[in-house]
Amino acid sequence: MDRGVTVASSVIYRFQLRPGDHIYSWRKRAGYLYAHHGIYESDQKVIQYCSAVEDGPLFASSSPTRPCRECAEAERKGGVVISCLDCFLEGGNLCLFAYSVPLWFYTASNIGHQLTCHTAREDPPEEVLRRANDLSGAYSAGFVSSKYNALTNNCVDFAFYCKTGCRFATYAVGQVVSEVGPVVAQGASVLVHSGCVCM
Numbered sequence: 001m002d003r004g005v006t007v008a009s010s011v012i013y014r015f016q017l018r019p020g021d022h023i024y025s026w027r028k029r030a031g032y033l034y035a036h037h038g039i040y041e042s043d044q045k046v047i048q049y050c051s052a053v054e055d056g057p058l059f060a061s062s063s064p065t066r067p068c069r070e071c072a073e074a075e076r077k078g079g080v081v082i083s084c085l086d087c088f089l090e091g092g093n094l095c096l097f098a099y100s101v102p103l104w105f106y107t108a109s110n111i112g113h114q115l116t117c118h119t120a121r122e123d124p125p126e127e128v129l130r131r132a133n134d135l136s137g138a139y140s141a142g143f144v145s146s147k148y149n150a151l152t153n154n155c156v157d158f159a160f161y162c163k164t165g166c167r168f169a170t171y172a173v174g175q176v177v178s179e180v181g182p183v184v185a186q187g188a189s190v191l192v193h194s195g196c197v198c199m
């Protein structure tokens, strides 16, 4: 599997990072553990979709332990922002979200309600980064057609779109990949195939 990712662990080292990687790290808010996802750009920078601080403490991205003022300011209003890797990880492990995994691997890995890998095929890194950068700074327009929602319009949805050109909604049980409709770039041509909406 890609860079040694297994069902038991998707932790990788920083030196293993490649531009366009979909990465994630576990975060804890108000006793709730969740994975925060982003797209690694380069030079220790991560493009991520985060909620605004005022959306509430559970999924707010700012942390009282965050060391970097620039990142805290960038993330304050939410949306697609660029952060440094340290702030993205918040001291947690660096995990790689693997693509093109076999169905048995997908089923064994995605227990519970948090996705950690997918059977979908990833696009070349330059295409991934183009999508991520095109959406950088977006909130009320473009990708983020509605406000951040922990289940349907969130960080993993953003990263998955950047990697594949497709969108999906995550559900609390079963990890059913479902079509949620086009959201990016009004006026873009939309093709529907393989059970998802691609652009």
Ligand SMILES: [Zn+2]
Binding pocket: 067, 068, 069, 070, 071, 072, 083, 084, 085, 086, 087, 088
């Ligand atoms: Zn930072």
